[in-house]
Structure formats: structure tokens, C-alpha cells
Amino acid sequence: MLLFNSPISGNCYKVRLLLAHLGIPYERRDLDVVDRSSRGEVLDGLNPDLRVPTLVLDDGRPLAESGAILWYFGEGTRFVPGDRFARAKVLQWMFFEQYTHEPAIAVVRFLVAYSGEADRYAKVIERKTVDGYRALDALEAHLGRSDDPYVVGGTLTLADIALYAYTHVAHEGGFELGGYAAIGEWLDRVASEPGHVPIEA
Amino acid sequence: MLLFNSPISGNCYKVRLLLAHLGIPYERRDLDVVDRSSRGEVLDGLNPDLRVPTLVLDDGRPLAESGAILWYFGEGTRFVPGDRFARAKVLQWMFFEQYTHEPAIAVVRFLVAYSGEADRYAKVIERKTVDGYRALDALEAHLGRSDDPYVVGGTLTLADIALYAYTHVAHEGGFELGGYAAIGEWLDRVASEPGHVPIEA
Numbered sequence: 117m118l119l120f121n122s123p124i125s126g127n128c129y130k131v132r133l134l135l136a137h138l139g140i141p142y143e144r145r146d147l148d149v150v151d152r153s154s155r156g157e158v159l160d161g162l163n164p165d166l167r168v169p170t171l172v173l174d175d176g177r178p179l180a181e182s183g184a185i186l187w188y189f190g191e192g193t194r195f196v197p198g199d200r201f202a203r204a205k206v207l208q209w210m211f212f213e214q215y216t217h218e219p220a221i222a223v224v225r226f227l228v229a230y231s232g233e234a235d236r237y238a239k240v241i242e243r244k245t246v247d248g249y250r251a252l253d254a255l256e257a258h259l260g261r262s263d264d265p266y267v268v269g270g271t272l273t274l275a276d277i278a279l280y281a282y283t284h285v286a287h288e289g290g291f292e293l294g295g296y297a298a299i300g301e302w303l304d305r306v307a308s309e310p311g312h313v314p315i316e317a
Numbered sequence: 318m319l320l321f322n323s324p325i326s327g328n329c330y331k332v333r334l335l336l337a338h339l340g341i342p343y344e345r346r347d348l349d350v351v352d353r354s355s356r357g358e359v360l361d362g363l364n365p366d367l368r369v370p371t372l373v374l375d376d377g378r379p380l381a382e383s384g385a386i387l388w389y390f391g392e393g394t395r396f397v398p399g400d401r402f403a404r405a406k407v408l409q410w411m412f413f414e415q416y417t418h419e420p421a422i423a424v425v426r427f428l429v430a431y432s433g434e435a436d437r438y439a440k441v442i443e444r445k446t447v448d449g450y451r452a453l454d455a456l457e458a459h460l461g462r463s464d465d466p467y468v469v470g471g472t473l474t475l476a477d478i479a480l481y482a483y484t485h486v487a488h489e490g491g492f493e494l495g496g497y498a499a500i501g502e503w504l505d506r507v508a509s510e511p512g513h514v515p516i517e518a
Contacts, residue, residue: 188405204389
């Protein structure tokens with residue numbers, strides 16, 4: 117199968133990280149994340165939102181949205197809990213990541229470190245940095261309050277993979293994680309899981 | 318169980334619509350959507366993002382994020398397909414709705430029709446209106462291209478419920494849906510399903 121990918125996108129990294137954990141082979145085709153002019157041509161008919169990650173299965177069927185791709189491969193594995201409530205909690209954190217965490221932290225990181233136009237976007241960066249810290253506060257409070265080592269329960273799930281992707285590179289956007297003790301420990305825990313691969317892999 | 322609700326929130330309406338279809342009873346507690354000052358107090362410990370909908374099950378366990386709540390009740394019913402790929406497609410459209418559709422269309426609708434400060438937010442409204450039409454274009458192209466009457470396959474799923482919520486009130490934000498023929502037919506189809514309830518219900 118073929119993954120339309122970006123090497124620096126955390127959303128793509130989520131998919132690569134899960135597929136690495138599961139030992140599922142695939143091909144990659146990297147698209148430029150700054151120059152998006154070819155996306156319409158390449159992804160039309162595959163992803164209504166013309167974004168990466170977009171996956172094309174061996175039979176040609178396309179699947180988009182990192183969360184949906186994670187779910188497709190995660191269902192029935194150790195990365196999706198067998199318990200119905202725990203499963204919904206995994207989705208709760210995945211939706212939180214896409215609605216609240218990513219639109220702040222990933223966007224700031226992109227504008228600061230990859231767009232080449234950080235000055236032009238100074239106001240957006242300032243505003244979304246506040247939102248990003250609010251998302252980190254929410255995650256820190258949850259991890260600090262829970263007895264569980266992972267976001268949902270005692271083992272690594274899709275919720276950890278989804279939240280790890282942009283949290284572990286938030287510093288590239290200027291976020292200071294020093295004050296987030298529970299997040300720091302959790303990041304180390306996720307990265308030390310057998311089968312883990314870095315975003316550069 | 319108890320739903321922390323807003324009568325005008327499309328995200329809350331998704332939950333109410335599914336629970337109506339399923340005939341599951343619940344209590345509501347309405348929170349003000351404009352004055353959000355009490356949210357921290359009311360929702361702390363229940364929802365890390367301090368937003369509605371937040372659901373508290375009869376045993377006291379809280380669940381947040383409309384998509385996760387829909388999944389919790391939808392799994393194992395006719396609203397979540399039995400086929401693995403179709404299930405992932407439902408999630409694809411639910412994540413699309415939360416990442417691309419809702420942050421444009423729901424926000425414009427809120428600012429135009431409910432915030433009382435539309436003038437102050439004129440620039441945001443202008444920018445997000447463009448984004449909202451792009452989301453509607455993506456949905457129209459999908460519905461127009463498919464032979465299926467619903468977003469994923471031949472029957473109403475959580476994807477329809479998630480996308481219907483803010484699409485059917487997009488006109489409140491000034492969106493002109495006249496040119497979207499496939500969306501128009503689909504909205505009528507969703508609203509004529511047995512068990513459907515309006516957002517006011």
C-alpha cells in the first residue's frame with residue numbers, strides 16, 4: 117500500500133509510528149509541505165481535503181485523516197482497548213488532539229520552524245501559542261492526575277500515538293516543556309516502547 | 318445519565334440526535350454558550366477541554382468530545398458499519414468535520430448569529446467563510462460523485478449525523494447553500510429519516 121506522506125508532518129508520523137509498531141510494510145510518496153500547489157492534482161479523488169496523510173490500500177481504496185487511518189490499522193490490536201468505554205476515551209483524546217491540540221501546536225511549529233515566514237505570521241503565532249499552552253495544560257493535568265502511565269489506561273494506545281506526534285516536537289515551535297513534568301515523563305515512556313521509531317525514520 | 322448541553326451547539330445536537338434515534342433517555346443541563354465563565358467550575362474533572370457536549374454516565378464516568386460520545390453509543394448499532402473499511406471511512410468524515418468543517422462553519426455561524434459581536438470579528442468571519450465554502454465544496458463533490466445516498470454507503474451513519482449538525486444551519490452564518498444540489502438532497506434525506514429530531518428539540 118502507498119502512503120502519501122510528509123517527512124515533517126506529525127499527522128503522517130502518527131501513521132508511520134503505528135505501522136512500525138505493527139510491522140506493516142508500505143511505500144511512501146513524499147509531498148512538499150510548504151509548496152502545496154501539486155496537491156490537488158495528486159490527491160484529487162483520494163482525499164476530499166487534499167491533505168497528507170492519505171493512504172491507498174493495495175486494492176486501490178483510499179483512506180484519509182490520520183485518526184481514521186490509525187483506527188483502521190489499530191482496531192483489533194493492542195493499540196485499541198477491548199473495553200467499550202476505554203475505546204471511546206481513546207477517541208476522546210484523538211478528537212481533542214485534532215480539534216484543540218494540533219491546530220495550535222502543529223500550526224505554531226510549522227509557522228515558526230518550516231514556513232520561512234515566521235515574521236509575517238507573528239500575530240497568529242502569538243495567539244495560537246496561548247492556545248497551545250492551554251492544550252498542554254489540559255494534557256498535563258490529565259497525566260498528572262491519573263495513576264495510569266499512558267493517556268488511557270496502562271498500555272500504549274492510539275491516544276498516545278496521536279498526542280505524542282506534535283507534543284514531542286512542540287519545542288520546535290518555541291513551546292517550553294520544562295514545567296510539564298507529567299508530559300515529560302510520558303514522552304520518555306512512549307519513546308522507550310519497543311518498536312518505537314523517531315519522526316525522522 | 319447527564320448531558321452537559323447547549324441548545325444551539327451543533328456538537329451537542331449530534332449527541333441528542335443519535336440518542337433520539339436510539340431511544341436512549343438522558344437528562345440535560347444547559348450551559349450558556351456565550352458566557353463561558355462558569356465552565357471551569359462545572360466541567361473541571363469531567364472534560365479536559367471544558368466544553369460541551371460532556372456526558373456523565375450513570376456510574377459517574379465522564380466522556381467528552383462529540384465524536385467519542387457518538388462512537389460510544391453508535392458502536393454495535395446500525396449507525397456504525399460492520400465492515401472495517403467502512404467504519405474507518407465513517408471516522409474519516411467525522412475527523413474531517415471536526416478539523417476542517419466545524420472550525421470554519423460552526424465558528425462563522427456562532428460569530429454571525431450568536432456572539433453579538435459580528436462587527437468586531439468581521440475579518441475572522443471573512444477568512445473562515447472562505448474555509449467553510451471549501452469544506453462544503455469537498456462534501457458536495459463527494460456526495461455528487463457517489464452513488465450512495467449517504468456519506469458512507471447506503472444507510473445513515475455517524476458520519477451523516479456529524480456532518481448534518483452544522484451543515485443544516487450553515488445559512489445562519491450567511492452560507493448560501495443554493496448551489497450545493499447534492500448537499501441539499503442529502504440534508505432532506507437525513508431530516509426525513511424515521512426518528513429524526515430537529516436541533517430545537
